[in-house]
Amino acid sequence: MAPVTQPVPGDRGPADSRKEAVAINGLVKGFGSQEVLKGVSLNLYEGENLAILGKSGSGKSVLIQCIVRLLDPDAGTITVLGENVETLNSDGLGELRKKIGFLFQSGALYDSMTVRENLEFPLRRIRRSLTQEQRDAKIKEVLDHVGLYEAIDKMPSQLSGGMLKRISLARTIVVDPVIMLYDEPTTGLDPVTSDEISVLINDSRKKYKTSSIIITHDIACARATADRMIMLLDGKVYLEGTFETFENSTDGAIKAFFK
Numbered sequence: 001m002a003p004v005t006q007p008v009p010g011d012r013g014p015a016d017s018r019k020e021a022v023a024i025n026g027l028v029k030g031f032g033s034q035e036v037l038k039g040v041s042l043n044l045y046e047g048e049n050l051a052i053l054g055k056s057g058s059g060k061s062v063l064i065q066c067i068v069r070l071l072d073p074d075a076g077t078i079t080v081l082g083e084n085v086e087t088l089n090s091d092g093l094g095e096l097r098k099k100i101g102f103l104f105q106s107g108a109l110y111d112s113m114t115v116r117e118n119l120e121f122p123l124r125r126i127r128r129s130l131t132q133e134q135r136d137a138k139i140k141e142v143l144d145h146v147g148l149y150e151a152i153d154k155m156p157s158q159l160s161g162g163m164l165k166r167i168s169l170a171r172t173i174v175v176d177p178v179i180m181l182y183d184e185p186t187t188g189l190d191p192v193t194s195d196e197i198s199v200l201i202n203d204s205r206k207k208y209k210t211s212s213i214i215i216t217h218d219i220a221c222a223r224a225t226a227d228r229m230i231m232l233l234d235g236k237v238y239l240e241g242t243f244e245t246f247e248n249s250t251d252g253a254i255k256a257f258f259k
């Protein structure tokens, strides 16, 4: 009989045959005397939705900023789509970043631009070979995807929080990223709107074949989207497993999260 594999950090277990979109090994990052990440190792596999949980200030945003090298790690290695991000020159890093969609916690649309202009901006910068016709078609496609084509000529100030999140998602996905990094995609939204965003995260994976890290402390969002979950605690991976692993855990720190 095959032994039962317990998912523990560093043991890739049954997922071994899958390709890693992101592989993080021994990531250490601090600020001054504050140690935030103290040796984090985790993989994101191709096509997977991985939720990363952790209380506020546990270093979740720092972790994904290290992946795109908005922050430089103090130690450890990060491999993204087969490339060691630390050794890339600025051109290489620029090319790699084009393949990574980063949905910031704050949404980050340009307030002075219409929705159409907000979407056109990254397309012009990243997908330079597209004609105006192709750009228009792509913008229509992603706005249909998020169910907001009718908002194309609106200004961000005219949109609700949920709509802003959808448009931000459309803007991130318009350039066809391979990897999506969602930082607290449902924080600040009401439960119904949050559920709509979770559905959209799943639909985006299906339609655009993305591999995604979803940082969240919204249990409903994790349940709806995650194939696998990781909890960060005290700068380390504390638990890794499916939603059921977490839900059934008798560990105090995990239960505190799930109450």
Ligand SMILES: Nc1ncnc2c1ncn2[C@@H]1O[C@H](COP(=O)(O)OP(=O)(O)O)[C@@H](O)[C@H]1O
Pocket: 031, 036, 054, 055, 056, 057, 058, 059, 060, 061, 062, 063
């Ligand atoms: N650029 C920075 N400079 C200094 N400290 C930072 C920086 N970014 C994050 N921190 C600190 O690192 C810790 C983890 O932050 P963060 O990753 O944003 O937490 P969260 O898990 O809530 O996303 C916090 O104490 C925060 O103040």
Ligand SMILES: [Mg+2]
Pocket: 060, 061, 062, 105, 183, 184
């Ligand atoms: Mg954060």
